[in-house]
Amino acid sequence: MQKIFYLLLIATVMASCGNTQKDAKGELNDKKAQLEKLKGQQEGIAKEIAKLEEEIAKADPEAAKVQKAKLVAIATLQPADFSHFIELQGTVDAENIAYVAPRGAGGQVKAIYVKQGQPVRKGQLLMRLENSIANTQVDQIRSQLAYAKDLYQRQQNLWQQGIGTEVQLLTAKNNVVNLEKQLTMAQEQLGFSNVYAEMNGIADQVNIKVGEMFSPQSASMAGIRIVNTSDLKIVTQVPERYLGRVSVGSTLEVTLPETNQTVTSKVTVAGKVIDPSSRTFYIEAKMPAGSNIKPNQIALVKIKDYADASAITVPVNTLQNDQNGKYVMVATKENGKLIARKRQVTIGELYNDQLEVKSGLQAGDTIITDGFQGLYDGQLITTA
The missing domain is CATH 2.40.420.20 (conserved putative lor/sdh protein from methanococcus maripaludis s2 fold)
Structure with missing residues (x-):
């Protein structure tokens, strides 16, 4: 009996709470209706007063x-x-960012000739990889080539004296030509151990050390990244609803909050595809180079989409x-x-x-x- 009593008590309390919530909601709806009614009366009274x-x-x-x-x-x-502006957030990006990679299969790093933050120029030697085998091969071919040239010169002298055959002379000459080709290939292979900069810029990251392995597959994670800070752009995502109002040539006002700097530019690239997850399309605009403007910097972007x-x-x-x-x-x-x-x-x-x-x-x-x-x-x- 006591258990039944408690069950009835709980049911009564829950019903009471439910009724209280319903009463509160009903009271709120009544107040809203009364407010609309009074607003209508106020307007009617104002008209009557004026009349x-x-x-x-x-x-x-x-x-x-x-x-x-x-x-x-x-x-x-x-x-x-x-003027009307669409206000968005964007980021500063470098037009050219390159991860340095070896031209061959890679190898162990023997020397690094650049430090992080250092300016580099196109063609500058940045790194040298293990090249002892390639060096040995080049030395051997050079030695063979020198010997083949000496034989060819001797055979040519004998031929001029009427000694020997033409086949012997041609064979000696072909040996020289073949070894010269082999030397060129060996020197090219040796050159793969030298890693050069492919563009001007700043060595933004140097994430490799002497003794570590360096390969094309690991270049983006453990290597050297070059950023051309003289060619910058602003990139932002524009909501799909502005598709017909933002295009190439639209005027931008870009503000960099950290430096309180404002730059005016125009849209140079507008994406042709809507991102299905964010329902946006990207735009790009040129940014001037400057010591206070850096890649990945946050920017406030105002796009002028209407003016009178x-x-x-x-x-x-x-x-x-x-x-x-x-x-x-x-x-x-x-x-x-x-x-x-x-x-x-x-x-x-x-x-x-x-x-x-x-x-x-x-x-x-x-x-x-x-x-x-x-x-x-x-x-x-x-x-x-």
């Missing part, structure tokens, strides 16, 4: 004179240059909505008084706190920038 004031002003001009004006701040609109040299803009917080759409409050002179009027507008781009107005306002209009909250169409206002 009554207009009727009173016509029937009793003296009463209209004592109407209290609401204090507001105003600003006169003028055409101005307006004579746009009408308003502060975004002045925009309001009603059942007819979007509007702003403007100040107009009527019968010597400053009156608030509702002006329906069509908006364009938004950047920072400025909103482009496509229609509904024009240069010379005076908008209410402060105190517009709660204003109704036709209300008397003042700026002082």
Whole structure:
């Protein structure tokens, strides 16, 4: 019996908690509905007030004179240059980054002639690998070649004296030619033990030591990396939704936060494929060389995707909505008084706190920038 009692108690508590959650949710929905209802009533009341004031002003001009004006701040609109930017994050990259690799199969490192951070030039000797066998082979062939040349010279002298056969002379000559070819190949093989820089730049990484093995397969992990810091670019990923707004030639403003440096550039490369995982495409733009700009540096990228040299803009917080759409409050002179009027507008781009107005306002209009909250169409206002 006691066990049944506890089970009933737990069930009662859980049901109570469930009812409490449902009641809280229902109360929240009731408040939301009540708020929408009050907003509708407020708009209706504002219209009624404006209508009554207009009727009173016509029937009793003296009463209209004592109407209290609401204090507001105003600003006169003028055409101005307006731009919209897409703000993203990118990285500085080097146009040319190369991992030094041996021309042959590689071998044991015998000497390294460059240090990390040191400038290098194309063709500079950076490393020497084990070459004793190749050296021995070259020495042997040189010795054989010297002997073959001596025999050929002797055979040629005898031939000029009418001694010997033409076959003997040709054989001696062919021996010289063959050994010269072998020497060239052996010297080429010996050259594989020398590792050279293939471009100008900085030895950004030197991750190899004397005595270690160096091969083409390990070059990117244990070797020398050369970075051409005089040819830099900015690389960033652009969301797919901007595909039609960013292309080759688009203007970029690149800011390097660490150095507080801003550079203007243009898109030189725009990817043709959307990355299926990130839903982005890449863009590249040239960056100037400088001691304060380094590969892999983080950059803030602003892409200008829209501009109007004579746009009408308003502060975004002045925009309001009603059942007819979007509007702003403007100040107009009527019968010597400053009156608030509702002006329906069509908006364009938004950047920072400025909103482009496509229609509904024009240069010379005076908008209410402060105190517009709660204003109704036709209300008397003042700026002082």
